[in-house]
Each structure stands twice: as structure tokens, then as C-alpha cells.
Amino acid sequence: MKSLVSRCPIEEVMQLLSGRWPTLLIYYLKQGTKRFSDLRRDNPTISHKMLSLELRKLEDAGIVERTEFGGYPLRVEYQLTPGGHRLVPLIDALGYWWETTSDGGGHSSSAGAEPVVSNTVLRD
Amino acid sequence: MKSLVSRCPIEEVMQLLSGRWPTLLIYYLKQGTKRFSDLRRDNPTISHKMLSLELRKLEDAGIVERTEFGGYPLRVEYQLTPGGHRLVPLIDALGYWWETTSDGGGHSSSAGAEPVVSNTVLRD
DNA sequence: TCGTGGTTACAAAAAGGTGCGTAATTTACT
């Protein structure tokens, strides 16, 4: 076990949602029920392993529900839980925030307060 | 430029907010202007390297404004930009979502989603 | 043999920590 104490909930959520995949998977999952291979098609750059890893993480967190149908070839379906659905608008809001705040290209906005030095040295 | 064009804004935000520190720093910064050493005190486990790295990332993203005062010992102050302030309630909402959906912290009220294992051991 | 969902072992890459150096000025000690 790595860490045991839950400091603030924000840390917890971010630990869950951090990385490229969690929000992306939620994004695709909000479209409805998806199978493993569907999600791979939706997002071709995720590796097999990552997908099953992330899916399990979301499942453990109660965001995604996994339904396994018997038989072969094995069939498994994933869908958002009610809790997962409640999360969607929050994630969307973040996306909207991004669009409206730092839009497109550079944002310089020299605020011009009292301090002496210039604000930012630009980098790559 | 390092990354390709912006796919969906959600990916962008998450790339920015992913990790332990960004949201934490925003959390502390919403209390007002902070200096480098203040933030280190607020969060003793962050290394000075990480702090300056994350701070610069947030600055580049337009969330944090860095104000450098001349003189020695050098003094630098950090504060949220208006955009950064707009981000705060969204992050709070995520925290609230976590509290109300999954009880990780040791609250009561089993949500009744799955057979509970032992409540002491939780896997990452 | 293929196709599905998943796991494991190993390798690569990314993230993160430690410690040293730097600046200009004040304070501390000799």
C-alpha cells in the first residue's frame, strides 16, 4: 500500500482522473454502453494494457460498471454508473473553462503592477 | 511546440491539472497571495524543484500570475489570475462529487454498489 | 486459426527527489 490517509477529496478525485485516459474514456462512455474493443476503436492510441488498467480503476472507483456476458468469444460491456454520469457535466465544465480562458494561442495580458521585473521569460 | 493541436479541450485541461500538485496549489493559492516558501510550508512534501516546475506550468497556462520583486533576497509572489479563480469552483465541485459518490475517507453509509471487502484495506 | 478480454514479464519513458550552485544584501562572528 502506498498511501493511506485521504487528505482532501480533491486530491482523491485528481488521483483518479489524472492522466490522459480517465476523462477520455468517460467522454466516450457517456455515449452509451461500449465494449472493450469499441473503446479501443474510439481511442486508437491507448494500449491494450492501459485500457484494461484504466477501466478497472474507473470500475473500482464506481464510475464505470462492467458487465460480463458468458460464452466465447468473451463479451464484456462497460457503461457509466449514475455516479459516473454525474461526473460528466463537471468534466465538461472544465473543458468549457479551458475554451473560454486560455483560448487558442498566446495570452500575454501585461498586467502592469508595481513590480520591477518583466513577467515571463518565454520558453519553447 | 511540444504537442500537436488541441484535440478536445478536456484533454488539454486534464493535461494541465493532472498530477498531485496543480489542484493542490490552486487550492492554497485561492487563499490569497503566496510566496514560494509559503507554498512549500503549505505543502511540505513537495520538493522545491517540483514546486517551481508546477508553478511555471500554471503560470504558462494563465492560471497563476508570478510577480517578482527586485532586491535580495529575491522575493516572488504568486496569485491566481481571474481565470484561475474561475477554475476554483469547478475543482471544488469535483471534490464535492467525490465526497458524495464514493466514500473513501471512512465515512458511513455504504453506497451499496458492490460486496464490501474489508474496510481497512483499500487498494490504490 | 481467429477473435475477445485479460494477464503477466520485461523494457522504455516519464515523473519526481536530492543536493549543489547562484545572485545581492544583511547579520553574525572574530
Place this chain on the structure above:
DNA sequence: AGTAAATTACGCACCTTTTTGTAACCACGA
């Protein structure tokens, strides 16, 4: 007086830890 140390916010180099990718394997029925 003169030297040494501390201060603040970093950058850089080096090293460890964590995460992610690759590839192969398993199950089994068509």
C-alpha cells in the same frame, strides 16, 4: 573592519521511482 553565513527562488545534474508501452500468453468456441 573583514570574513563567513544566511536568506530566497530558482536552474541544473544525477539518481530513483512510478507509469506506460510491447509483446507474448491464456481461455475456448466457431
